[in-house]
Amino acid sequence: MKTQTRAVFHCLSILILTVQVSQPVCVDVTPETEAVLGSTMKLSCIACMKREEINAETEVHWHYITKDRSKNITIFRYRGTPEAVGEIWKDRLTWNGSKDLQDVSISIKNVTLNDTGTYECLVFRKFFYDSYTPSFVENRTINLVVLEKAGDDKTAFYSEIMMYVLLVFLTFWLLVEMIYCYRKISKSDEQAQDNTTDYLVIPSENKENPGPPVTE
Numbered sequence: 758m759k760t761q762t763r764a765v766f767h768c769l770s771i772l773i774l775t776v777q778v779s780q781p782v783c784v785d786v787t788p789e790t791e792a793v794l795g796s797t798m799k800l801s802c803i804a805c806m807k808r809e810e811i812n813a814e815t816e817v818h819w820h821y822i823t824k825d826r827s828k829n830i831t832i833f834r835y836r837g838t839p840e841a842v843g844e845i846w847k848d849r850l851t852w853n854g855s856k857d858l859q860d861v862s863i864s865i866k867n868v869t870l871n872d873t874g875t876y877e878c879l880v881f882r883k884f885f886y887d888s889y890t891p892s893f894v895e896n897r898t899i900n901l902v903v904l905e906k907a908g909d910d911k912t913a914f915y916s917e918i919m920m921y922v923l924l925v926f927l928t929f930w931l932l933v934e935m936i937y938c939y940r941k942i943s944k945s946d947e948q949a950q951d952n953t954t955d956y957l958v959i960p961s962e963n964k965e966n967p968g969p970p971v972t973e
């Protein structure tokens with residue numbers, strides 16, 4: 758009887774865990790800021806919502822601010838439907854967000870050097886609760902840099918260096934540890950020898966580091 762109850766509890770907890778895991782999770786990501794000329798660039802903008810806030814009305818504005826910050830152009834809007842605006846951008850921008858509007862990213866096709874600049878994503882949210890409808894604005898900015906050709910992947914490069922540093926460090930540490938152990942073992946060996954050959958004087962092999970005095 759007891760084991761049965763326990764089994765039921767066990768299965769129940771697994772079930773609960775599974776249900777929780779299978780729910781969509783909103784994870785904020787750090788947007789990429791480097792694009793390669795001619796490629797397609799995803800401008801990531803993620804505005805997570807808590808579960809109880811899902812009943813919300815969302816509007817998204819994307820602005821482009823030129824490098825010298827002299828111009829601030831609206832390039833994309835999401836108001837019920839996605840819509841590219843700004844002339845230069847119109848044909849190159851596509852909606853790349855999610856249905857629940859937690860991910861409100863867009864993509865630029867055929868990136869040009871002129872696309873360098875700041876992209877601002879503004880998310881307007883209105884929540885519908887029983888008695889009140891609070892609204893919030895969230896903004897993210899991406900400072901996009903367009904490279905003429907694909908450079909070395911910096912993160913891969915750094916992680917490779919880190920790996921080598923770690924490897925060297927570990928090897929060194931292992932060496933130190935081995936020397937330490939060797940010394941300890943030989944020392945205890947020496948001591949053991951001292952105990953057995955109490956009256957025999959053994960010339961010390963290691964002159965710089967003589968062990969405990971052999972005889973009194």
Ligand SMILES: *[C@@H]1O[C@H](CO)[C@@H](O)[C@H](O)[C@H]1NC(C)=O
Pocket residue numbers: 820822829830831877879
């Ligand atoms: C760009 O303009 C919009 C309104 O058109 C404004 O909400 C936003 O704050 C501006 N961004 C900057 C960086 O000036």
Ligand SMILES: *[C@@H]1O[C@H](CO)[C@@H](O)[C@H](O)[C@H]1NC(C)=O
Pocket residue numbers: 799851852853864
């Ligand atoms: C949205 O972005 C993903 C990469 O994160 C890409 O695989 C997908 O094709 C994009 N969808 C559209 C419609 O651009």
Ligand SMILES: *[C@@H]1O[C@H](CO)[C@@H](O)[C@H](O)[C@H]1NC(C)=O
Pocket residue numbers: 867
């Ligand atoms: C964009 O890229 C496509 C191929 O991916 C190319 O055919 C087209 O000419 C490009 N458009 C511009 C404006 O560079």
Ligand SMILES: *[C@@H]1O[C@H](CO)[C@@H](O)[C@H](O)[C@H]1NC(C)=O
Pocket residue numbers: 869870871
């Ligand atoms: C970039 O901008 C300059 C002037 O602002 C323009 O003359 C040039 O044609 C643009 N290049 C592209 C690829 O759009």
Ligand SMILES: *[C@@H]1O[C@H](CO)[C@@H](O)[C@H](O)[C@H]1NC(C)=O
Pocket residue numbers: 896897
């Ligand atoms: C939103 O943008 C304004 C300027 O337009 C800035 O002062 C503020 O710090 C930004 N907030 C966040 C959360 O980035």
